[in-house]
Amino acid sequence: xxxxxxxxxxxxxxxxxxxxxxxxxxxxxxxxxxxxxxxxxxxxxxxxxxxxxxxxxxxxxxxxxxxxxxxxxxxxxxxxxxxxxxxxxxxxxxxxxxxxxxxxxxxxxxxxxxxxxxxxxxxxxxxxxxxxxxxxxxxxxxxxxxxxxxxxxxxxxxxxxxxxxxxxxxxxxxxxxxxxxxxxxxxxxxxxxxxxxxxxxxxxxxxxxxxxxxxxxxxxxxxxxxxxxxxxxxxxxxxxxxxxxxxxxxxxxxxxxxxxxxxxxxxxxxxxxxxxxxxxxxxxxxxxxxxxxxxxxxxxxxxxxxxxxxxxxxxxxxxxxxxxxxxxxxxxxxxxxxxxxxxxxxxxxxxxxxxxxxxxxxxxxxxxxxxxxxxxxxxxxxxxxxxxxxxxxxxxxxxxxxxxxxxxxxxxxxxxxxxxxxxx
Amino acid sequence: xxxxxxxxxxxxxxxxxxxxxxxxxxxxxxxxxxxxxxxxxxxxxxxxxxxxxxxxxxxxxxxxxxxxxxxxxxxxxxxxxxxxxxxxxxxxxxxxxxxxxxxxxxxxxxxxxxxxxxxxxxxxxxxxxxxxxxxxxxxxxxxxxxxxxxxxxxxxxxxxxxxxxxxxxxxxxxxxxxxxxxxxxxxxxxxxxxxxxxxxxxxxxxxxxxxxxxxxxxxxxxxxxxxxxxxxxxxxxxxxxxxxxxxxxxxxxxxxxxxxx
Numbered sequence: 001x002x003x004x005x006x007x008x009x010x011x012x013x014x015x016x017x018x019x020x021x022x023x024x025x026x027x028x029x030x031x032x033x034x035x036x037x038x039x040x041x042x043x044x045x046x047x048x049x050x051x052x053x054x055x056x057x058x059x060x061x062x063x064x065x066x067x068x069x070x071x072x073x074x075x076x077x078x079x080x081x082x083x084x085x086x087x088x089x090x091x092x093x094x095x096x097x098x099x100x101x102x103x104x105x106x107x108x109x110x111x112x113x114x115x116x117x118x119x120x121x122x123x124x125x126x127x128x129x130x131x132x133x134x135x136x137x138x139x140x141x142x143x144x145x146x147x148x149x150x151x152x153x154x155x156x157x158x159x160x161x162x163x164x165x166x167x168x169x170x171x172x173x174x175x176x177x178x179x180x181x182x183x184x185x186x187x188x189x190x191x192x193x194x195x196x197x198x199x200x201x202x203x204x205x206x207x208x209x210x211x212x213x214x215x216x217x218x219x220x221x222x223x224x225x226x227x228x229x230x231x232x233x234x235x236x237x238x239x240x241x242x243x244x245x246x247x248x249x250x251x252x253x254x255x256x257x258x259x260x261x262x263x264x265x266x267x268x269x270x271x272x273x274x275x276x277x278x279x280x281x282x283x284x285x286x287x288x289x290x291x292x293x294x295x296x297x298x299x300x301x302x303x304x305x306x307x308x309x310x311x312x313x314x315x316x317x318x319x320x321x322x323x324x325x326x327x328x329x330x331x332x333x334x335x336x337x338x339x340x341x342x343x344x345x346x347x348x349x350x351x352x353x354x355x356x357x358x359x360x361x362x363x364x365x366x367x368x369x370x371x372x373x374x375x376x377x378x379x380x381x382x383x384x385x386x387x388x389x390x391x392x393x394x395x396x397x398x399x400x401x402x403x404x405x406x407x408x409x410x411x412x413x414x415x416x417x418x419x420x421x422x423x424x
Numbered sequence: 425x426x427x428x429x430x431x432x433x434x435x436x437x438x439x440x441x442x443x444x445x446x447x448x449x450x451x452x453x454x455x456x457x458x459x460x461x462x463x464x465x466x467x468x469x470x471x472x473x474x475x476x477x478x479x480x481x482x483x484x485x486x487x488x489x490x491x492x493x494x495x496x497x498x499x500x501x502x503x504x505x506x507x508x509x510x511x512x513x514x515x516x517x518x519x520x521x522x523x524x525x526x527x528x529x530x531x532x533x534x535x536x537x538x539x540x541x542x543x544x545x546x547x548x549x550x551x552x553x554x555x556x557x558x559x560x561x562x563x564x565x566x567x568x569x570x571x572x573x574x575x576x577x578x579x580x581x582x583x584x585x586x587x588x589x590x591x592x593x594x595x596x597x598x599x600x601x602x603x604x605x606x607x608x609x610x611x612x613x614x615x616x617x618x619x620x621x622x623x624x625x626x627x628x629x630x631x632x633x634x635x636x637x638x639x640x641x642x643x644x645x646x647x648x649x650x651x652x653x654x655x656x657x658x659x660x661x662x663x664x665x666x667x668x669x670x671x672x673x674x675x676x677x678x679x680x681x682x683x684x685x
Contacts, residue, residue: 032554040554046663052471052554109555110469110540121532123525160621161455161522165529168459175563176463183556184466 021084021114028086031062032107038062043090043104050179053090053104060100068383075100085114088190096194106183112191120195123162126151128192130166143198154333263300264331267293271328275321286319294327304330440512447498447519453570454491454523458530460484460568463561465533469544470555478546478590480565481537485597487569488530495523496604503612518621520614524605531601538594 031037043053056078063074078098081087082105089095090104098105129148132139140148152159173181270289277285293302294312304312308330315323364372461484467477499520502508508516544552 029551029553033550034554035550043556050556051558052556106556107553109466109557110544110553111466111536115539123529156621157616157619158521158525158621160518160623161525163623164452164455164522165459165526168456169462172456172460172463172564172567175567176561177559180472180557180559184463187466187555 024081024084024086025113028081028107030066031059043106045182048179048182050183053106054087056099056101056103056105059087059098059105068386071100083194085112085191085194088186088193090186093186093190094193094198106186108190109187112187114194122151122155123158125192125196126155126162127166127169128188130163131170134166134170141198147196154329263293263302264335266300267302267331268328271324274324279321282321283319286316286323289324290316302327302331303334440509443498443502444512444515444519447495447502447516450491450495450498451519451522451526454488454495454526457484457488457491457568458526458533460564461488461530462533463564464568465537467557467561468537468540469553470557471552472555472557472560473544473546473552474560475546477561478541480561482590484565484568485534485594489597489600492523492527492530492601492604496608499523500608500611503614514619517614517619520612521616521619524608524616527601527605527608531598531605534594534598534601538591538598541591541594 038054038058040052040054043050059078060071060074063069063077064071067074067077069077075098078087079096082089082098083096086108087098087105088108089097089099090106092099092103125147129140129144129151132144133148155162173184176184267289270285270293274282274285274289290313292298292300294309294316295301304327308326312324312327461481464477464481464484467473468481499516503513503516503520
């Protein structure tokens with residue numbers, strides 16, 4: 001079991017996700033400024049009043065005003081902040097979107113902000129679920145119940161500690177004033193909705209996928225980099241099963257994986273694909289995985305024990321989403337205890353890490369340099385360009401009767417000169 | 425700590441039991457302190473962040489470190505003793521697993537607090553996030569330090585100019601915990617996945633009456649969620665029960681006043 005030093009971050013801070021999160025954090029700090037930020041109001045709960053609640057429509061209006069964008073884009077951006085976990089909804093807490101009405105939201109405390117340096121720990125999740133169960137038995141939802149049982153199975157050795165810690169955290173919470181306790185409960189619940197969302201059993205796309213598509217098509221350039229960062233973070237979270245960083249290697253190019261763990265990782269990916277993919281393709285995928293990894297003489301045969309193999313092969317006769325769960329868990333435990341540890345010590349991994357932390361200088365050839373120079377544009381911020389256009393339009397409107405065709409041709413010529421906007 | 429190298433069975437088991445009980449008590453205290461530290465850490469960077477909170481964090485951290493040092497010493501010395509009976513060894517290993525998990529939690533929380541206190545300086549209170557909390561966490565800190573009232577232990581508060589000094593101290597402490605974790609792994613080889621816990625899968629509900637905060641959150645959900653549906657009868661019943669309880673208390677008090685006046 002690896003005990004991680006959070007200060008050794010294996011180069012995570014160099015990843016684009018971190019840049020994306022830093023931008024989001026800056027925006028959030030501006031939003032909660034008491035003078036120039038989103039206006040807040042108190043939330044009334046029976047007899048308790050809790051301050052600093054903000055409405056969805058106010059958030060959207062503020063974003064639209066601050067960045068000079070239209071409400072739809074502001075709504076998308078706001079939803080991204082909610083999906084990342086910087087703002088959480090007070091009603092309908094499972095839907096991580098901004099609603100353009102009087103629905104209430106609140107800022108998340110910095111302790112629960114998403115950050116690359118501290119992966120979301122399963123131990124913490126187990127403690128949280130145990131705490132919720134202590135408060136009122138039977139309050140866990142179905143997917144939480146399943147998770148709880150699953151965690152109890154594979155973290156069984158520290159279960160006494162988990163239950164004790166849950167009890168102590170619960171008792172410590174009782175020392176606080178009731179409104180603060182309610183706020184803390186909401187914060188914690190929101191944190192886990194973001195990081196442990198309920199498993200979707202249908203083949204419909206997750207709302208975040210739709211939202212990501214909207215980003216892809218409708219965004220102007222400045223948000224493109226945020227989208228890239230957000231999408232890759234989203235993929236990372238959904239492919240994560242545990243707290244160690246192996247999932248990051250799933251997004252690495254294939255050449256980085258050593259042979260030792262290659263088959264296991266590929267099998268893992270296949271299982272995740274089956275679990276999260278569409279129902280239509282499920283049977284095909286299951287057959288393909290069987291032929292590639294499990295059948296006798298398969299090209300990428302994985303080494304799982306006889307009993308698990310038997311159960312898996314039997315289940316594949318009537319395949320369903322979770323038919324490969326047992327084999328996947330087996331491979332996961334194998335990797336965690338043995339081969340992944342060896343992989344981390346292997347020269348291949350060390351080489352990859354060195355290249356990631358200190359990447360080699362990219363050697364441009366002359367042709368590329370020329371092309372870059374040609375494509376380079378004067379770097380004016382798009383907001384300033386828009387302002388200049390508006391000023392020009394106002395000037396032309398104010399001046400004496402002009403020939404409209406001349407004006408239109410001049411504007412269209414300018415538009416062509418500008419060309420595609422910079423990407424950051 | 426010199427061990428009693430006594431071959432007489434009773435004395436040996438008695439001292440072993442005492443060592444086990446001591447170890448258990450220490451680990452329980454550490455778990456309590458770490459739980460309180462987490463609550464305090466969740467307020468850093470929010471609108472309730474203040475010099476007092478930072479001071480409480482520091483005191484809680486110091487207590488946790490002292491306890492951790494004591495437990496480490498106690499458990500290491502007992503687990504390295506080859507004459508420890510098998511049953512007691514198993515119990516010690518269980519304590520060991522609990523202790524190392526606790527230490528990991530503390531380490532992560534300390535790193536988070538270090539990072540956040542760098543980002544959120546108390547000198548610029550406008551950047552503190554409006555999280556909706558209003559009260560402080562003095563009672564939680566008092567619980568961590570096992571004091572009836574925190575005012576007893578409050579040292580002079582940290583002046584703002586010493587924030588940087590506080591940060592460097594915190595960094596040293598984080599590194600110290602880190603080294604402790606590494607040392608533990610080197611000195612004693614406990615196979616964590618082999619220990620068997622005693623406790624049940626589900627903890628018993630501690631108090632059935634205090635579902636107040638959950639009820640408040642659920643009431644809020646039901647208030648807003650379906651505008652088309654009427655308010656859930658459960659929240660009606662809860663409010664009615666509350667009013668009825670208040671009415672009963674008032675009636676009892678007035679009867680008492682009438683009888684004894």
